[in-house]
Amino acid sequence: MNLVVMESPRMSPAPGTERKSCRWVASAPLPTRFGTFTAHVFRAVELEGDTEVEKEHVALVFGEVAGVRGLPARVHSECITSEVFGSLKCDCKDQLDAAMADIARRGAGVVFYMRQEGRGIGLANKIRAYALQAEGHDTVDANRMLGLPDDQRRYDAVVEMLDHLEVPSLRLMTNNPLKVSSLERLGVEVEGRLPVVCTPNPHSAGYLETKRIRMAHHLPARVLEPLRRVVGGDAE
Numbered sequence: 581m582n583l584v585v586m587e588s589p590r591m592s593p594a595p596g597t598e599r600k601s602c603r604w605v606a607s608a609p610l611p612t613r614f615g616t617f618t619a620h621v622f623r624a625v626e627l628e629g630d631t632e633v634e635k636e637h638v639a640l641v642f643g644e645v646a647g648v649r650g651l652p653a654r655v656h657s658e659c660i661t662s663e664v665f666g667s668l669k670c671d672c673k674d675q676l677d678a679a680m681a682d683i684a685r686r687g688a689g690v691v692f693y694m695r696q697e698g699r700g701i702g703l704a705n706k707i708r709a710y711a712l713q714a715e716g717h718d719t720v721d722a723n724r725m726l727g728l729p730d731d732q733r734r735y736d737a738v739v740e741m742l743d744h745l746e747v748p749s750l751r752l753m754t755n756n757p758l759k760v761s762s763l764e765r766l767g768v769e770v771e772g773r774l775p776v777v778c779t780p781n782p783h784s785a786g787y788l789e790t791k792r793i794r795m796a797h798h799l800p801a802r803v804l805e806p807l808r809r810v811v812g813g814d815a816e
């Protein structure tokens with residue numbers, strides 16, 4: 581078992597949540613309905629304020645990825661509400677499924693599954709924000725009313741996981757320009773972006789519209805147009 585702690589000179593962690601280490605701990609084939617991936621589990625010790633937190637991130641690999649430039653890659657943050665409970669309030673589960681299907685279709689790629697619920701604010705705060713959204717506030721305003729950032733996710737561990745997998749550069753499967761720039765700031769070479777556009781439902785359309793307008797996500801307005809009339813002013 582490889583227990584070597586890998587340190588990358590490309591890292592430049594923000595103050596307050598400095599990542600201390602990320603190491604590979606286990607790998608195994610994982611048959612899924614999209615094909616057989618290999619699940620590589622990594623343990624990252626991260627500092628949140630003064631507290632050390634251990635997180636188990638997953639690199640879900642399909643095909644041969646070592647040395648592949650421009651590898652299709654999704655950096656995905658966990659979402660228990662949609663992925664486990666089938667919540668329709670967001671498009672996380674749809675995006676995860678679409679990315680895995682697309683990677684399998686392309687023959688090679690990786691999904692980095694990052695353990696940071698609710699755009700990094702944690703499950704309890706996410707549910708608090710949902711309570712405010714049920715009163716009519718959108719996702720950005722709800723976070724701000726709770727004194728929380730719009731997006732607190734960190735991607736430092738991705739650098740170590742890429743090093744372990746020997747992947748030199750990515751094409752990132754995302755609609756989120758902040759995610760691209762966050763990874764580039766860490767030294768990850770992003771050669772391009774592959775859009776992940778899922779069909780919204782009446783519950784998620786308001787949330788997606790907020791992401792498009794207030795968080796500059798690349799989502800075509802035409803995708804949301806058919807549902808805008810259905811949901812009216814409903815903001816999730």
Ligand SMILES: [Zn+2]
Pocket residue numbers: 659661662670671672673
């Ligand atoms: Zn979600």
